[in-house]
Amino acid sequence: MKLTEQQIENLYKFTRQHYVYHYDVQTELVDHLANDIEEIWLETPKLSFEQARDKSFKKFGVFGFMDVVEKKERQMTKKYLKLVFKFIKEWFGLPKIVLTMVLFYGFYQLQKMEYAYNMYMGIFVALMILQILFMIVKGQKLKRKQKETGKKWMFEQIISVNGMANVFVMLFYFFDFLFTSSKDFLMMGDIRKFLSAFLITFVIILGHITLVVIPKKANQLLLETYPEFKMV
Structure with a gap:
């Protein structure tokens, strides 16, 4: 299942909420999250978008996106x-x-x-x-x-x-x-x-x-x- 434009925009907002302020870094993270969410859905299709997003985010560890930034x-x-x-x-x-x-x-x-x-x-x-x-x-x-x-x-x-x-x-x-x-x-x-x-x-x-x-x-x-x- 592919993400909708609204869900993609939600991911951009999600990265901003987690202290990623540069658009180029946001885009890289959104691409990564979107691909990972789609893979998660293949394994567990019953998960909601928010659940799959949060599951993907947890893979970044304790410091979240800060290491990537x-x-x-x-x-x-x-x-x-x-x-x-x-x-x-x-x-x-x-x-x-x-x-x-x-x-x-x-x-x-x-x-x-x-x-x-x-x-x-x-x-x-x-x-x-x-x-x-x-x-x-x-x-x-x-x-x-x-x-x-x-x-x-x-x-x-x-x-x-x-x-x-x-x-x-x-x-x-x-x-x-x-x-x-x-x-x-x-x-x-x-x-x-x-x-x-x-x-x-x-x-x-x-x-x-x-x-x-x-x-x-x-x-x-x-x-x-x-x-x-x-x-x-």
Whole structure:
């Protein structure tokens, strides 16, 4: 026996009631539940829809759908990070590699000047502030869009907010590694100067990719992930 449209809608409501808020994750769970309910009916056809649904739900264990949600979030976050490193890899190709080398050399030479510490700190702080502001603005836009469409997509959430939050954490650790004091910074050896120049160059590229490149390609990336996204 096949489920009716009303029963399918009931399953969507059921997933929302159990703290699954993203439409793509809801759809995966609804497909799984629907198939499982039909199999349950083959074995025990006298069960009502609600009884078969609850029996299927119990198979998810004590935490219900939470394990599925967490697994999906890890999967989508990993997908986002792969995109970031893909664009980083592309950046190190011609002709951008020349610009990168010039940038790296400039920061390396900058460390010989007495105001280098302030310059480095200013760049890191500016990037952190931009990340925070961008997350706030994108988060507000995303909420308005979700309210209008009535649908939340996990990968869109990660592209707009969560992914940048992960990058923000990376920036924080870079910042903590480099900036102990202005005196220590100016007395760094050649190896650490090389490393700090590399890190500041990498952070600028990373900021450009997360704040400019990926947001510009967001719709394309979402369509590749969710073919049905174009209907939203």
